[in-house]
Amino acid sequence: MDSKEVADLIKAHVGDVRIVSERRLFATSDKQRFRDLLPALKVAGVTHLSTITGVDRGNAVEVIYHFDCQPAILNLKISLSKDDLKIFTITDIFPGAVLYERDLMEMLGVKVEGHPDPQRLFLPDDWPEGAHPLRKEFERESK
Amino acid sequence: MTFVVPFGPQHPALKEPEYFRFEVKGEEIIDLNVRLGYIHRGIERALQERSYLHNIYLAERICGICNVAHTTAYCQTIEQLANIEVPDRARFIRTILCELERIHSHLLWAGVAAHEIGFNTLFMFFWRDRELVLDLKEMISGNRQISASNTLGGVRRDVKPEYVPTMLRVLNKLEKETKYYIDVCTSDRTILARCMGVGVLTKEDAIKLCIVGPTTRASGVDVDIRRDDPYAAYDEISFKVIIEREGDVLAKVIVRLREILESIRIIRQALKALPRGPLRTKVAPKIEPNEALGRIEAPRGELLYYAISNGTDKPERIRVRPPTYANIPSFKPMFVGGTIAEIPIVMASIDPCFACTDRVTLVDSHTGKARVVSFDELRGRRK
Secondary structure (H helix, E strand, O other): OOHHHHHHHHOOOOOOEEEEEOOEEEEEEOHHHHHHHHHHHHHOOOOEEEEEEEEEOOOEEEEEEEEEOOOOEEEEEEEEEOOOOEEEOOOOOOHHHHHHHHHHHHHHOOEEEOOOOOOOOOOOOOOOOOOOOOOOOOOOOOO | OOEEEEEOOOOOOOOOOOEEEEEEEOOEEEEEEEEOOOOOOOHHHHHHOOOHHHHHHHHHOOOOOOHHHHHHHHHHHHHHHOOOOOOHHHHHHHHHHHHHHHHHHHHHHHHHHHHHOOOHHHHHHHHHHHHHHHHHHHHHHOOOOOOOOEEOOEEOOOOOHHHHHHHHHHHHHHHHHHHHHHHHHHHOHHHHHHHOOOOOOOHHHHHHOOOOHHHHHOOOOOOOHHHHOOOOOHHHOOOOOOOOOOOOHHHHHHHHHHHHHHHHHHHHHHHHHOOOOOOEOOOOOOOOOEEEEEEEEEOOEEEEEEEEEOOOOOEEEEEEEOHHHHHHHHHHHHHOOOEHHHHHHHHHHOOOOHHHHOOOOOOEEEOOEEEOOOHHHHOOOOO
16 A cells, blocks of 8 residues: 555544655554554555654653555554553554564553563663663663 | 473574573473563664764664665665755665675575584585675775765765676676575585474464564565665666565575575666766755654665654654564564474574664663663773
8 A cells, every 4th residue: 555545544543644755654643543543454454563663752652653554654653641651552453563562661661551471671680660761861870 | 391491691503692491391392482682782772862973873883794784774764854865876886785785694694504504514605605795895885894885865985887897707606606505405405404394484474473574585475675665776676576485494595595696686787777976965964853764675674764853963763673673573483393403593594683683772780780881981981
């Protein structure tokens, strides 16, 4: 699917869609609508999740899912307030997300609900609880 | 009763440290747990704290083997971010460098795989021919390995006309040798006994777990970023996407060796079509708020960069998703049901690059207490 076809497919489930080129588009959604969007993507033949990115935006954490819709890449953003940093797992629909969600949990402190194996992935076992290296407030102690 | 066989962090069959915990029943593997993070260097955070120009050199050092892949992906993402067009000549030179790197990476991998099955003669043959590619890389970029050729807006070094005859001569030799290796790998009894039907990844699993690169192509999945989402000069060059159906270690060997032949074809075409013109355009140090995603087909598969700019000369966030990270989930279906003796070659079969995978956070911990190493300490400075 190219960007236009993807935009048509997802328009009921997203807030705004920005088409950058034939193979790149960005969209914003929220938790409820995102849940309905996933099966729609799967039915349309999207099987590849390239990765999940977490970005600290000050008082919110933005979670971006990069879906490969061949050839278009859909970048789907969901903004989570820092008071309620929870999102449900998508591993039931996209099992390839399993490591990316663990990465998201430890690096940005987003709680992924229903994850089959919520262990640490990269950080050492003795890493302090609650220290999330990609958060803005995480400062280097040695500075 | 089951028994646990720890594998790593330090192990002769692992070229980089990572921990694998195999649960075995007799000789059979029944479960596997992977623990990553032994070579974390905090590169994603570090990328946020350096300027766009400085970051080229940091991205280049994420991986020693596929450094051109990392800088190509980084540079084209930042170029999209700043809306810069790269000159045609630079696009073709990037293509040539990427393919030279693919040849050297696949030969390096084939050598390691031969060594893992105890076939050291073949290992030395592969690495002898890899030297030819490294010499070409040195001729173009001045370095055998870390080429430092890519820069924002183009490339720093030219492929001069006097290089072309040497390159064509070496490519002819490599083509002949690679064809011979394909014959060897499909007929030698030792290789067939160790690789055929071992470590199978089915097509369904490869699609389900979002596996990338030669690992997924060896299972019959038809994906290649060079064709599906063309970058550099790949949309002006014709090449085949190599696919094998079996999904075992042998299929992964054949896919990579046949990809070398395709890479040779790509370089020949690029050398022939190399347009005249400037090598680079100027890039302003500050980039207006924007976001961009760039991906390329690195030797091990899809390499993805996602960047957000904020109007300064430093990025707000850069996400790097190297191919081995995406391929880690494939270990479980490949190992479970196999035997302990298969571990080294099956592990090698995805061409793992742990330095790429482990690069997300700032970590250095001593017993009991977490501590972070400063940049000055890393550089050995004393205050």
